[in-house]
């Protein structure tokens with residue numbers, strides 16, 4: 001799942017980006033409101049963590065501008081105080097959730113995951129596809145009752161695929177979700193990861209199908225039995 005983090009406090013931004021990456025999110029971090037808005041217009045994010053107080057353009061202004069262009073991305077606002085007035089006005093501007101500083105990482109992760117899940121509709125309350133499930137609490141994939149062993153990058157790839165199972169994702173969309181923008185990476189890297197992941201899933205009831213010209217989709221082996 002790909003997150004844009006807009007936070008100008010460098011120590012906090014750096015720590016959050018690292019911690020979220022360790023939890024399997026792919027994070028782009030911007031420390032300025034204008035840069036965050038530009039990243040939002042150009043990138044394909046599953047959610048945004050947006051600090052209210054940002055240089056360049058404050059978080060509420062970024063949110064208003066992005067929403068006025070009809071951008072539906074879920075936004076979690078970071079507020080400096082737990083102020084009702086601040087929450088109400090941010091809601092009017094189009095925020096989906098709030099967290100006030102200081103916060104616990106576990107709460108941020110839980111809220112982000114819930115936000116992303118809600119944005120995809122209540123018809124998919126769990127991240128699952130056929131016999132494959134993602135256990136958010138343990139941050140691991142289960143095939144039936146068995147833990148599926150994957151490398152950290154395969155984990156991110158599978159998270160991206162299962163979050164939109166049945167929908168093809170292009171190579172670029174997958175690259176964006178698996179690698180951060182400071183990772184030097186060749187597009188072929190996704191092919192190598194995909195090859196390994198397909199081998200792990202081979203014959204286990206779920207597969208990654210390549211739809212020519214559209215991209216890769218995670219599907220149960222026999223969709224009619226699902």
Ligand code: CA
Nearest residue numbers: 008051053054
């Ligand atoms: Ca700030």
